[in-house]
Amino acid sequence: MALTTGFPLLDSLISEDKIVEFYSLDRELLTLFYHRVIAVSSPVQVVLVGERGGLDPNMVERFQRIYGVTGEIRVRRAFKVEDVSQVLKVVRGEAVIVDPYQHRKCYSNIVKYLRLDGSRKYIFSFMDREREGSLFGAHSAGSILKLSRTKGGFKVEIIKSVTLGRLEIPFATWEIFGRSESGLIRWII
Amino acid sequence: MEGYVVDILPGAGSATLILNGFKTVEVKTTFPIYIETRDPDRVAQHPDVVYYEGEQWRYLDGREVTLHRFELRDLRAYYHLSKRYRVLNELPTVLSQTLFRLGALPFRKVSIRRGEVEIVKDELDLSELSIASVVTEDWFGPSPTGHKFRANLNGREMTGDLDDLSLRADVAECMGRACHKIRASVKLNMEEKRAPVSVKGLIEWSYVSRTPVRELMRATIGKALTTNEAWVAFKRRVIIPDVVPRVEKERNLEQLRSVDKGGLVLFPKLGCFNDVVQVDFSSLYPSIIIKYNISAETVDACHDVVTEIGHDLCYKEKGIVPEALEWLVNRKEYLKSVDPERAEAVKWILVASFGYLGYRNSKFGKIEAYELVTHFARKTLRNALEIASERGLEVIHGIVDSLMVKGRDVDDFVREVQERTGFKLKAEPMSWVVLTSRRDGNPYPMRYFGRTSDGVKMKGVIRDNMPNLVKDFLEDLRKLMSSASDCEELMTLRAEVMRLLRGYLERVVSGEPRDYVVWVKGIPYVRGVRGFYDARNGFLGRDLEYYRQYLSRTVRVVYPWL
Amino acid sequence: MGRTQPSFTASVDSEMEKLSRIANRVGLPCLRQAVTEASKRVRYFQNASYDEMMSPQELVMLALISAVAEGFCSDGGVRS
Numbered sequence: 001m002a003l004t005t006g007f008p009l010l011d012s013l014i015s016e017d018k019i020v021e022f023y024s025l026d027r028e029l030l031t032l033f034y035h036r037v038i039a040v041s042s043p044v045q046v047v048l049v050g051e052r053g054g055l056d057p058n059m060v061e062r063f064q065r066i067y068g069v070t071g072e073i074r075v076r077r078a079f080k081v082e083d084v085s086q087v088l089k090v091v092r093g094e095a096v097i098v099d100p101y102q103h104r105k106c107y108s109n110i111v112k113y114l115r116l117d118g119s120r121k122y123i124f125s126f127m128d129r130e131r132e133g134s135l136f137g138a139h140s141a142g143s144i145l146k147l148s149r150t151k152g153g154f155k156v157e158i159i160k161s162v163t164l165g166r167l168e169i170p171f172a173t174w175e176i177f178g179r180s181e182s183g184l185i186r187w188i189i
Numbered sequence: 190m191e192g193y194v195v196d197i198l199p200g201a202g203s204a205t206l207i208l209n210g211f212k213t214v215e216v217k218t219t220f221p222i223y224i225e226t227r228d229p230d231r232v233a234q235h236p237d238v239v240y241y242e243g244e245q246w247r248y249l250d251g252r253e254v255t256l257h258r259f260e261l262r263d264l265r266a267y268y269h270l271s272k273r274y275r276v277l278n279e280l281p282t283v284l285s286q287t288l289f290r291l292g293a294l295p296f297r298k299v300s301i302r303r304g305e306v307e308i309v310k311d312e313l314d315l316s317e318l319s320i321a322s323v324v325t326e327d328w329f330g331p332s333p334t335g336h337k338f339r340a341n342l343n344g345r346e347m348t349g350d351l352d353d354l355s356l357r358a359d360v361a362e363c364m365g366r367a368c369h370k371i372r373a374s375v376k377l378n379m380e381e382k383r384a385p386v387s388v389k390g391l392i393e394w395s396y397v398s399r400t401p402v403r404e405l406m407r408a409t410i411g412k413a414l415t416t417n418e419a420w421v422a423f424k425r426r427v428i429i430p431d432v433v434p435r436v437e438k439e440r441n442l443e444q445l446r447s448v449d450k451g452g453l454v455l456f457p458k459l460g461c462f463n464d465v466v467q468v469d470f471s472s473l474y475p476s477i478i479i480k481y482n483i484s485a486e487t488v489d490a491c492h493d494v495v496t497e498i499g500h501d502l503c504y505k506e507k508g509i510v511p512e513a514l515e516w517l518v519n520r521k522e523y524l525k526s527v528d529p530e531r532a533e534a535v536k537w538i539l540v541a542s543f544g545y546l547g548y549r550n551s552k553f554g555k556i557e558a559y560e561l562v563t564h565f566a567r568k569t570l571r572n573a574l575e576i577a578s579e580r581g582l583e584v585i586h587g588i589v590d591s592l593m594v595k596g597r598d599v600d601d602f603v604r605e606v607q608e609r610t611g612f613k614l615k616a617e618p619m620s621w622v623v624l625t626s627r628r629d630g631n632p633y634p635m636r637y638f639g640r641t642s643d644g645v646k647m648k649g650v651i652r653d654n655m656p657n658l659v660k661d662f663l664e665d666l667r668k669l670m671s672s673a674s675d676c677e678e679l680m681t682l683r684a685e686v687m688r689l690l691r692g693y694l695e696r697v698v699s700g701e702p703r704d705y706v707v708w709v710k711g712i713p714y715v716r717g718v719r720g721f722y723d724a725r726n727g728f729l730g731r732d733l734e735y736y737r738q739y740l741s742r743t744v745r746v747v748y749p750w751l
Numbered sequence: 752m753g754r755t756q757p758s759f760t761a762s763v764d765s766e767m768e769k770l771s772r773i774a775n776r777v778g779l780p781c782l783r784q785a786v787t788e789a790s791k792r793v794r795y796f797q798n799a800s801y802d803e804m805m806s807p808q809e810l811v812m813l814a815l816i817s818a819v820a821e822g823f824c825s826d827g828g829v830r831s
Contacts, residue, residue, distance in 0.1 A: 045439075048755060051549060056757050057442045058806050074439050077755060079549035079556070082434040090436055446804065449753035453801055456794035547754070556754075571801065632794055 003094045003120050006040035006067065009169060010145075010156060016163060017142025019114060023125040024147040029154055032059075033147060034124040036176055038096055039063030041122075042071030045095040047087055049078045054098050066178045081106050088113035094120045101125055129159065190214055191300045191309065193318055194293050195359050196375045196401055197284055199264040202239075206293055206301070207374045209318050209359045214301050219260035220287055222267050223278040229257045232274060237266035246426045249433075249486045249553070256428065278429045280412070280419040280552075285400045296396040313396045315389070315528070319343055321358035322388050323367040324379070325351060329706045329713040329724040330657075333365030333380055340367075360402065362388040377406045384410060390534030393524075397517065397535065410541045411548075417538065418513040418553050427509065430552055433485075437556050438499070448498050448560040452589030453567045456632040457624040461676035462585050465622045465639065466599045468606070470569065471613045472521070472536075473590035474543035475514045477565045480611065483546070484508025485555040498564050500557045509553050514542055566590065573606045580605075586624060588634055593622060617641055621676045625749055638670070638747070645671040650747060656716075658704040659739055662693045666747060683748070690744050697736045702728040705736060760797065762807040767793055770811060788818040 004011050014020045024030035038046055039060050048054035060073060078087040081103035088097075088110065100110050100123060114121055129144055144160040153172040158164055192208025204218050219239050226232055233241050241259040248254065256277060261267060267283055270276065281289070291306050293299050298310035298317070321342045325335035338354050340347045347356075354370040361373035368376055377388060384391055384406060395402035398416040405413055419429045440448070470476070477483065481494075481502050491503040517539055524532035545551050547559030566589065573592055577584050582596035594602065603616050622639030626632055636649030645667045651660055669689060673679040696704065705715045706724050713724035716735045767790050774786040793814040800810060 052754055053757070055445070055755050056762070057446045058756075058762060058808070060442060061806070062808075073442050075442070075445055075755075076439050077437055077556070079435075080432075082432050083436065083549075086434045086436050443804075446756060449756050450759075451753065455798045455801065574801075630791065 003037075003041050003044070003096070003122050005037055005122075007171070007175070013158065013161070013164060013167070014143045014145070017120075017161075018118065019121050019123065019141045021123040021125060021129070021141040021144045022147060023127060023129045023144065025126075025128055026147065026149050026154075027126055029147055029149055030124055030126060032176060034096065034098060034122075035059045036063045037122060037124075038073060040067050040069055041094075041096065042069055042073050044071065044073055045091055045093065046073060046075045047078060047091060047095055047097045047100070048075060049084055049097070049099045050102055051079050085109040085113045089116065092117055092119070095122075097121055097123045099124065099126055101127065190302075191298065193298050193359070194288070194295050195318070196295075196403060197288055197293075199284065199287075202262045204287060204291070206291075206299075206306075208299075209374075211357075211359075211374060216291060216293075216301065216304050216306060218287055218291060219262060220264050220267060220283050221290070222259050222261055222270060222276060222283065223256050224259060224270065224274045224276055225254065225256055226274055229259075232257070232259060232270065235266055235270060237261050237263045244426070246428050248428050249422075249430070254428070275431075277431065278419075278423065279431065280416050280429050281398070281423060282400055282404050282416070284404065285398075285416070286423075288401070289399060294396075294399050295401055296392060313393075315392070318360065318392075319358040320388055320392065321356055321361040321363075321371065321373065323354070323356070323361060323363040323371060325365045325367045327725070328702055328728065329715075330703065330708070331364065332713075332725065334725075335365065338367050360388060360392060362391075375402055377402070382406050383408065384413075386534045386537060387530065389528070389530045390537070393531040393534040394538070397520065397538070410537060411545065414538050414541050414545055415552055417517065418509055421509045421513045422553070425509075427486075432550070433552060435555055438489075440499075444499060448564065450567065451563060453570045453587065454589060454634050455584070455587040456634055457586035457593075457637070459624055459626050459632055461621055461623045461679060462593075462595055463621050463675045465585055465593050465595050465619045467617045467619055467622075467639070467641075468573070468592045468594060468599070468603060469615045469617070470590040471615055472518055472539055473566055473569065473612060474562055475518055475539045476612050477562050477569075478508075478543065478546070479511045479515050479518065481561065481565060482508050482511050483558045483561050484510040485546075485551075485553050485558055487511075488555065488558045488561060496561065496564065498560060500561050502561070510542070510546065510558075514539065517542075569610045569612060572610050576606050576609065577602060585622065586634070586637065593619075593637075619646075620674050621679060623676075623679070623747075623749075625746055636746075638667075640671055640673070644668075654707060654709050655743075656705055656707045656736060656739060658693065658696060658700060658736060659743055661704070662689070662740060663743065663747070665689055665693075666744070686744065686748050690740060693740055694737055697731075697733055697740065705731045759807065763793060763797060763810055766807045766811040770815070785815060785818040789814040792817060 022030065035056060038044060040063065042064060055075065064070060076087050076091065078084040084100055085106065101107055129146065142162055143158060146157045146159050147154055150170060153170060155168055155170045158167040190212060192210060192212050194206055195209055196207040198205040198207065199220065202217060203215050205213050205215050207213055224232055229241050232238065239260045239262050241257050243255045243257055246254055246256045264283065288294055292308055293306045294308065296313045297308045300307050300309045319342065321340060323338055323340040324331045325333060326337045326339055327335040336351050338349060338351050340356060342356055342358060351366060351370065354367060357372045359373065360375045361371055362377040362379050363371055364379045368378055377391065386394065391402050391405060394405050394413040398413045399420060400416050422429050482504050487503045487508040489501050491505055492501045493504045494502040496502065517535055521532050521535040521539065524535060543562055546554035546562060547556055548554060570587060574584060574587060577594050580602050582594040582602055585593040585595055599616060603614050607614055619639035619641050622637055624632065624637045638645055638647040638650055647667060651663050666686065666689060669682060669685060670679060673682055706713045714721045715724050715728065716732045717730050718732050722729060771786050771790065774782045793811060796810050796814045
């Protein structure tokens with residue numbers, strides 16, 4: 001199964017890009033979003049960077065149930081900055097990478113290994129890319145997308161893209177969870 | 190000359206050994222630095238390099254390598270060289286390694302004749318040393334700017350005005366101006382101290398890790414713990430690395446779910462229970478590490494035992510961490526009857542050693558090792574719970590490495606658990622135990638109090654950040670409760686508890702300024718009518734209502750029948 | 752307490768709170784009582800499931816079912 005956001009419109013806008021970076025200042029929103037991405041992209045590889053936290057297996061499984069997906073999710077963790085590039089070196093193929101730049105160091109090595117085998121990567125960053133934009137491999141990302149909350153939902157802004165100018169796509173909250181009726185049925189059955 | 194090695198001061202081509210009783214002796218020595226380099230001659234061009242030698246060492250994964258050991262005339266060259274080259278084996282510290290080579294380990298008794306050092310007594314006998322602890326105090330408690338002092342010199346307590354302070358000791362921990370008023374071979378400034386143990390504890394750490402006590406004071410427990418492990422590696426010529434980048438095994442969600450857990454914690458039944466026995470596993474985590482030979486380099490090195498969680502145990506070679514911990518476990522047991530304070534200091538290291546296995550900067554640990562330990566700990570406690578159930582015992586509470594059970598033949602239960610799990614237990618009978626809830630009514634696993642043969646034991650009740658007044662109240666409450674021999678009697682104490690509370694409520698109005706002090710992160714505060722203020726600015730009144738409510742809340746938590 | 756995944760107790764509490772919120776919004780008294788009772792019991796279900804692989808949702812549902820099964824309602828609802 002290929003990397004997908006599960007939103008056909010978004011997927012079509014970033015389909016040409018090898019490295020796509022999603023960032024947000026809203027931790028809860030981005031976390032929910034990438035759990036969903038992991039679920040709908042499964043089977044998928046995931047790299048979690050950081051000392052603590054990063055993945056709620058229950059949340060992933062709920063999304064898998066809602067969308068009727070059953071693929072295996074394979075996880076590797078990189079606890080300290082020196083682990084990050086070593087872990088990325090052994091990850092072959094498409095992968096979801098959570099917060100690789102959080103240590104704010106060694107980024108050139110990290111970026112090198114992100115691009116190493118030429119396969120697609122979705123990166124999720126908890127940082128303000130517009131302020132820290134020039135520093136961390138922004139040049140290597142094909143697209144950079146910003147997620148932020150709105151009243152009643154959230155929006156995705158395309159900050160950088162090879163093919164598109166700045167674009168804003170709104171979503172309603174329930175869209176993250178899919179259509180509620182079919183969700184409930186999958187729970188009961 | 191003879192004496193205990195208390196400190197070492199590096200010089201040019203020599204070191205001064207500081208012995209107890211203010212004796213000093215200079216010995217000739219150089220200082221070793223290990224560098225991984227293909228061009229040792231280049232390194233040797235530094236004017237302070239006296240000579241160098243190649244040595245065969247190996248990495249933790251078994252790879253052999255030639256390391257060069259450069260002998261330096263001056264320790265300052267160490268810092269210079271470490272900026273330019275890849276230095277390894279930085280633990281044990283260079284001063285520790287120097288002392289080791291000289292045959293002069295910290296806190297061993299040595300004899301020095303014609304520049305040659307020999308250990309004449311390996312065991313640490315504190316009676317031959319003078320050890321002091323001096324704290325300066327202000328009205329609110331310990332303070333570096335206080336004008337009064339409270340000192341302990343070899344167990345003798347002294348108090349007085351700072352201007353009158355004068356004492357001599359081999360090792361002294363001190364605070365503020367007191368540090369200028371005492372004479373000591375080693376002065377440990379408490380304001381810089383990060384280690385969570387007393388001066389005696391630090392001396393024990395120094396003894397155990399063979400590191401000068403000055404070098405341990407500013408470090409966290411990690412340094413003492415890692416150095417202890419590093420000595421094992423050093424002996425085996427295994428390189429002690431600086432940073433170890435790790436790639437953990439890939440896991441799926443199910444696997445992650447089942448291993449990414451801490452200890453088993455049950456939610457206790459609420460209320461008071463008579464005739465309970467608290468059964469504790471002795472040093473469970475270190476014992477697991479030792480029994481299953483768990484260390485970064487042994488886990489998955491071979492497949493002697495395949496475990497349920499996907500990591501395998503290997504018994505071909507004794508792991509560095511198990512070997513380092515085994516001697517500490519034995520030492521702790523031995524010290525219990527000799528000096529409980531030092532036994533406690535060793536216990537700290539043992540407790541931290543498990544956490545270090547999973548710490549990202551750990552030199553000899555890795556996450557798989559950590560997961561194996563928590564897995565076996567949970568399994569062991571589950572086994573104990575099953576055996577309790579088989580024997581018809583009621584389990585009141587269970588938390589990580591300890592159980593509270595009620596019923597008959599608890600001794601047989603303890604014996605059976607020891608036999609079937611292979612781990613030692615201690616059983617402590619309690620005439621009664623009270624398990625309380627949080628404010629929302631939910632059971633609170635970390636808080637209980639019960640009566641043992643030594644009086645009432647309270648866990649999770651007295652917190653450091655409580656006002657002094659409340660701490661005193663809880664102390665008095667504890668003494669009051671120890672007069673009850675069962676739950677029924679405990680409940681009849683209600684009237685006396687209320688009397689005690691009333692006394693303290695009055696004290697809120699007319700108490701000493703010190704009563705109102707609350708310590709939060711090392712700073713003393715008092716709650717005034719306009720909120721909390723820094724007590725170091727002086728006593729500026731108190732908010733009666735706040736302290737009254739605090740007392741009332743506390744008594745409701747501890748005495749829920751009120 | 753895990754390093755990566757959230758604490759099981761926190762997840763259970765979060766599920767329980769969600770159920771409470773919805774029960775309160777719906778406003779059926781029996782359901783509210785059953786949910787309240789379930790939240791008192793859920794800790795003991797946690798204890799009992801210590802060596803099983805149960806999700807927080809399963810646990811909360813089980814606690815709720817146990818409250819309903821014992822006819823936990825005093826407001827004229829159906830009692831078993």
